[in-house]
Amino acid sequence: MGTVSNLTSLGPPIAAADRDGDRDGDLDRAVQAADAAAQGARVAVRELTELADLERVVALYARIWGRDANPPMTLELLRAFTKAGNYVGGAFDGPALVGACVGFFHAPAEDALHSHIAGVAPETAGRSVGFALKLHQRAWALLRGISEIAWTFDPLVSRNAYFNLAKLAAEPVEYLPNFYGAMADSINGLDDSDRLLVRWRLRDPAVVAACAGAAVPVVAAAEIRAGAAVALEMSEDGTPVPGRLDARTSLVAVPRDIAALRVRDPGLAQRWRTAVREALTALVGDGARVTGFDREGWYVVRRDS
Incomplete structure (x- = not known):
């Protein structure tokens, strides 16, 4: 076509x-x-x-x-x-x-x-x-x-x-x-x-x-090797686990499929809503900026100084 x-x-x-x-x-x-x-x-x-x-x-x-x-x-x-x-x-x-x-x-x-x-x-x-x-x-x-x-x-x-x-x-x-x-x-x-x-x-x-199809992706694993800290991660049972909020570069996880999670476990979906909201608003309120998203499900958030 x-x-x-x-x-x-x-x-x-x-x-x-x-x-x-x-x-x-x-x-x-x-x-x-x-x-x-x-x-x-x-x-x-x-x-x-x-x-x-x-x-x-x-x-x-x-x-x-x-x-x-x-x-x-x-x-x-x-x-x-x-x-x-x-x-x-x-x-x-x-x-x-x-x-x-x-x-x-x-x-x-x-x-x-x-x-x-x-x-x-x-x-x-x-x-x-x-x-x-x-x-x-x-x-x-x-x-x-x-x-x-x-x-x-x-x-x-x-x-x-x-x-x-x-x-x-x-x-x-x-x-x-x-x-x-x-x-x-x-x-x-x-x-x-x-x-x-x-x-x-x-x-x-x-x-x-x-x-033009030449976007430069961010890779969470590379950010961690460079010193990034995990501000919010997912536990083995799929629940959100808060971490550090004071690093120069922070990673904030989100569920793989929130639509399916809302159907399967609405309570857990709401916990993720609250956890991501608290992590991102705290980081941004402290002067950080969301600068990218890793395909595996991580926001990359950076402080300029």
């Missing part, structure tokens, strides 16, 4: 005077990276504005989150978003919509887009459809002169942490306890809705490299 994530599908270009600021070809490279990501995922990615397409987004999200009676996005809101010039993108496998991403602009002075929700059909897992969607969104934003995209994710979801911090090179900037309140759906269950806010600085060299 070829991609349609080219300049035409990304919407109207920014003014020529603004395009002059793209001296290093950032926009062209962003479009090329989006094209390559869509081809690799075997999908076509395009901006969605038609009512029928927006209805399909609502249905896809309702299926992913198990919320048929109360979908995460309504058709009316999506229609208003697109009319106001915000971002709704969709990934297609043939005629089937298999992924969608929705974002809206920050206050004008902030030069940013907030990517509110993204979801991919479970049957396409492992194809990097989410990566293709995010790179299309990045090119769309750069075309409009936007330099940053922000979004939140559940810090307990290991695969999302790896995707956001390692594969996309987004930068965590704030821990938000129980940000949305109760979210009774098949993904969040009855757990608190803690979120980690990240900012994706679209022209940052690390982001450019990540979008």
Whole structure:
């Protein structure tokens, strides 16, 4: 399946005077990276504005989150978003919509887009459809002169942490306890809705490299050999075990599959929520920064001094 994530599908270009600021070809490279990501995922990615397409987004999200009676996005809101010039993108496998991403602009002075929700059909897992969607969104934003995209994710979801911090090179900037309140759906269950806010600085060299498939991963074992301390680890029976919080580099563990744990042992899942919240907020409150995520399930948190 070829991609349609080219300049035409990304919407109207920014003014020529603004395009002059793209001296290093950032926009062209962003479009090329989006094209390559869509081809690799075997999908076509395009901006969605038609009512029928927006209805399909609502249905896809309702299926992913198990919320048929109360979908995460309504058709009316999506229609208003697109009319106001915000971002709704969709990934297609043939005629089937298999992924969608929705974002809206920050206050004008902030030069940013907030990517509110993204979801991919479970049957396409492992194809990097989410990566293709995010790179299309990045090119769309750069075309409009936007330099940053922000979004939140559940810090307990290991695969999302790896995707956001390692594969996309987004930068965590704030821990938000129980940000949305109760979210009774098949993904969040009855757990608190803690979120980690990240900012994706679209022209940052690390982001450019990540979008080209050249992200530099962090490896927890190498960090330990270099002197990192474990601030939170998992015991043999799967429970969280607090450790040191005073090291220059700290490692914070999360469960391998928090969604399965919420079903199997909700009490233990809540213990992990509290333990990760306490470790990350304590470290960040003491001046440390989350700088990466190891594929095996560890946040890497560093102090600058």
